[in-house]
Amino acid sequence: MPSVLITGSADGLGQLAAQKLIEEGHEVVLHARNNRRAEDALTANPNAKSVLTGDLNNLAEVKELAAQVNNLSPFDAIIHNAGVYDAESEVITNVNVLAPFILTSLIDPPRRLIYLSSGMHRGGKVDFDKLRSKQISYSDSKLYINLLTKASARQWPRTLVNEVDPGWVPTKMGGKNATGDLDKGYETQSWLATSEDAKATKSGGYWYHQQQQEPHVDSLSEDFQKQFIRICEELTQVKWSLAG
Numbered sequence: 001m002p003s004v005l006i007t008g009s010a011d012g013l014g015q016l017a018a019q020k021l022i023e024e025g026h027e028v029v030l031h032a033r034n035n036r037r038a039e040d041a042l043t044a045n046p047n048a049k050s051v052l053t054g055d056l057n058n059l060a061e062v063k064e065l066a067a068q069v070n071n072l073s074p075f076d077a078i079i080h081n082a083g084v085y086d087a088e089s090e091v092i093t094n095v096n097v098l099a100p101f102i103l104t105s106l107i108d109p110p111r112r113l114i115y116l117s118s119g120m121h122r123g124g125k126v127d128f129d130k131l132r133s134k135q136i137s138y139s140d141s142k143l144y145i146n147l148l149t150k151a152s153a154r155q156w157p158r159t160l161v162n163e164v165d166p167g168w169v170p171t172k173m174g175g176k177n178a179t180g181d182l183d184k185g186y187e188t189q190s191w192l193a194t195s196e197d198a199k200a201t202k203s204g205g206y207w208y209h210q211q212q213q214e215p216h217v218d219s220l221s222e223d224f225q226k227q228f229i230r231i232c233e234e235l236t237q238v239k240w241s242l243a244g
Contacts, residue, residue, distance in 0.1 A: 003026070003027040003028075003029070003049075003074075003075050003076050003077075004018075004021055004026055004027070004028050004029070004075065004076060004077045004078070004079065004193050004194070005028075005029045005031065005052075005069060005072075005075050005077075005078045005079070005110075006018050006021075006028065006029075006030060006031060006078075006079045006081050006189075007031045007056070007078075007079065007080055007081050007082040007099075007103070008031060008032075008033075008056075008081045008082025008083065009028075009030040009031055009032070009041055009045070009051075009081065010030070010031075010032040010033075010037040010038070010040045010041040010044070011040065011041075011044070012081075013081060013116070013166055013185055013186045013189065014030075014031075014079070014081035014082065014186075015041065015044050015045065016182070016185075016186040017079060017081065017186040017187075017189045017190045017193075018030055018041075018044075018045045018048060019044070019045055020186065020187065020190045021190050021193065021194065022045055022047050022048060024190075024194070026194060027049050028045070028048045028049060029048065029049050029050050029051070029052060029072060029075070030042065030045060030048045030050070030051040030052070031051065031052050031053070031054065031065070031082070032051060032052075032053055033053065033054065033055045033056065033057075034053055034055065035053060037053075038051045038052075038053050050072075052065060052068050052069065053065075054068070056082055056094065056095045056099035057091050057094045057095050057099075058094075059094060059098060059099070059102065059236055062098075062099045062102045062103065063102060063106065063238070065103065066102060066103050066106035066107050067106075069103070069107045070106070070107060070108055073107070073108040073110075074108055074110060075110040075111075076110055076111045076112065076193075076194075077110050077111060077112035077113070077114065077192075077193035077194065078103075078107065078110045078112075078113055078114070079114045079116075079189050079193055080100045080103065080104075080113070080114065080115045080116060080145075081116050081189065082095065082099070082116075083095060083096050083116060083141075084096060084138075085138050089134055089135045089136055089137070090134040092136060092137070092138055092141050093131070093134040093136055093141065094134070096138070096141035096142070096144075096145065097131070097136070097141050097144045097145065097148075097232070098232060098235055098236050100115060100145065100148060101148060101229075101232040101236060101238070101240075102236050102238050104148065104152055105236075105238050105239065105240050105241060106238065109156050109158075109159050110159065111159060111160065112159065112160040112161075112162075112192065112193055113149075113152055113156075113159055113160070113161045113162070114161075114162055114163070114164060114189055114192045114193055115145050115148065115149050115161075115162075115163040115164070116145070116163070116164055116166065116189070117142045117145050117146055117149070117163040117164065117165050117206065117215070118138075118139075118142040118165055118166075119165045119167065119208070120138060120139045120142055121139060121142035121143040121145070121146055121165075121215065121216055121219075122139075122215075122216050123139040124137065124139035124140040124141070124142060124143030124144075124216065125139075125140055125143070126140075126143065126144075126147075126218050126224055126228075127140070128227055128228070128231055131144065131228075131231055131235075132231055132234070132235070134235075143216055143218065143219060144228060145163060146163060146206065146215050146216060146219030147218075147219050147224055147225050147228040148228070149161055149162070149163040149204070149206075149219075150204060150219055150220065150222075150225055151225040151226075151228070151229055151240075153203050153204035154222075154225070155240075155241050157203070159203070160192075160200075160201060160202070160203045161203050161204060162192050162202075162203065162204070162205045162206075162207055163205070163206050163207065163215075164188045164189050164192065164207050164208075165206065165207065165208040165213070166184075166185035166186065166188065166189070167184065167185050167208065167209065184209040184210070187210070188207050188208070188209060188210050191210060192207065199212070206219075
């Protein structure tokens with residue numbers, strides 16, 4: 001059965017996706033930001049294979065996390081689920097943008113890569129000066145994840161690379177008043193990670209509730225994708241596509 005790594009799987013959508021995949025018989029490795037949260041992750045999903053730790057706001061720890069993952073590689077799928085919403089701009093930049101960039105660059109490419117975007121990316125703006133100064137909004141960060149998804153799909157044509165908009169769902173991040181379908185929010189991730197359905201074996205898509213949609217037009221710009229990658233390299237001191 002496929003092996004899957006899920007970042008940010010101590011709670012929320014990551015925890016639920018892990019639970020579903022484990023119930024289906026898949027081998028799942030969890031991730032949490034510290035040892036206490038790692039215990040929470042294993043308590044929620046005791047049948048997971050293991051749990052890795054690394055604070056995604058600390059870029060040195062992100063690089064160490066990538067090395068841990070490579071020691072367990074190869075994975076069939078990696079779900080870049082971790083993210084923050086109500087946080088300072090620098091934290092949003094590090095966790096939502098630079099950490100996925102580092103992990104994507106340093107980890108041996110899996111068969112499938114899934115990134116968590118958001119419908120809020122449509123309110124984001126590509127402003128590379130603000131990205132350099134780490135003064136971006138949550139919406140901006142998810143637009144940059146779209147750029148990372150498209151760049152990754154071009155970089156690794158043999159890897160199925162997709163992104164998911166889970167909707168506004170009632171998790172800790174979404175809040176109790178969220179009106180979205182929680183099951184659909186995590187089921188699309190797990191479906192893209194493991195399904196042999198013809199729709200799930202395409203690359204470069206933006207998905208909402210297992211339906212492909214068109215993302216913000218700026219995410220389709222190869223020029224923006226290349227500029228984004230260069231800036232991430234500058235900010236992280238990690239070369240794009242060292243993996244593999």
